[in-house]
Amino acid sequence: MSNMIKTYVPVLTIAGSDSGGGAGIQADLKTFSALGCFGTSVITATTAQNTLGVKSIHDIPVQHIKEQLEAVLSDIRPKAIKIGMINRPEVVEVIVEALGQYPDIPVVFDPVMVATSGDRLIKEETVEVLKKELFPISHIITPNMDEAAVLIGKAVDSLPEMEKAASQLLTYGSAFVLVKGGHLNGDSVADVLCGHDGQMQVFKSEKITTGNVxxxxxxxxxxxxVFLAKGMEVEKAVELARNFVFQAIDAGKTVKTGQGSGPLNHFHQPKKMIIHELDQ
Known part of the structure; x- marks a missing residue:
């Protein structure tokens, strides 16, 4: 075994920081760790935030964001990249320029626009820039119903409308679109996955009654x-990711954290670090 080295599976998150620890960079890194990957991060903004809402947002200087990207990508090249909150057009441009050098790394873009509390997290002029520049380099985008409505300019509040929205959002250039239906009326949650092959796949699961989301x-x-970083196809990655989130919500549904909307239990599974054996 002397000629073998071990490495963790690295995954990068580019997003905003949640001082309350439930979302953003903090949730991303917890997820990476819980699923056996090594997480790196580029912070685009910090928030003064807790379970009750967002008090303020502080933008990280664009030059520093660029330097964070260069530092991580040049040393710990990720197997996949997750992008979250980007609230300024100039940040989009820096990210697109940096990632243009790594077209083989799959990008998962979650177009975060509104916090769970209802607080707006993105500047209006940024939306069009996201659609024009970031969607085309994304392997999959994952808007919820409210975000999909902002992106296409009309209400999305039923499963048929989610399917139409997914098809329309594909025209902006990503390989796949996952429209999340966590706010659908009824006893179940449905998410719609659509790809350029025309296949529409609907994932359904039981809706868990809890304030901790x-x-x-x-x-x-x-x-x-994480699952894309481990080499899985998009459909399987979405299926496993949904299962993980369902279990995390279920495990945290009776836990009290703060006075408002609490977090999931990211570490509900026994932690098993997954490694790759590489030839030296």
Missing amino acids: HGTGCTLSSAIA
Whole structure:
């Protein structure tokens, strides 16, 4: 075994920081760790945030974001990249330029626009830039119903409308679109996956009654990135990521954290670090 080395599976998150620990960078890194990957991060903004809402947002200087990207990508090249909160057009441009040098790394983009509390997290002028520049380099985008509505300019509040929205969003250039239906009325949750092959796949699961859903979207997109990093196809990555989130919500449904919308239990599974054996 002397001629073998061990490495962790590295996954990068580019997103905002949640000081309350339930969403954003914090949720991403917890997800990577829980699923056996080594997480690296590029922070685009910090928030003064807790379970009750977002108090303020501090933008990280664009030059520093660029330097974070260069530092991570040049040394710990990720097997997949998750992108979350980007609230300024100039940040989009820096990210697209940097990732253009790594077209083989799958990108999971969660277009975070509104926090669970209802607080707006993105500037209006950024939306069009995201569609034009970031969607085309994304392997999969994962908007929820509200975000999909903002992106296509009309309400999305039923399963048929989610399917139409997924097809429309594909025209912006990503390989896949996953429209999340966590807010659908009824006893079940449905997510719609659509790809350029025309196949529409609907994933359904039981809706868990709980107030602890802060960071659900961040966790799902991060889990998808993990499974893509491990070499899985998108359909399987989405299926496994949804299972992980379902279990994390179920495990945390009776836990009290803060006075508002609490987090998931990311570490509900025994932690098993997954390694690759590489020839030296």
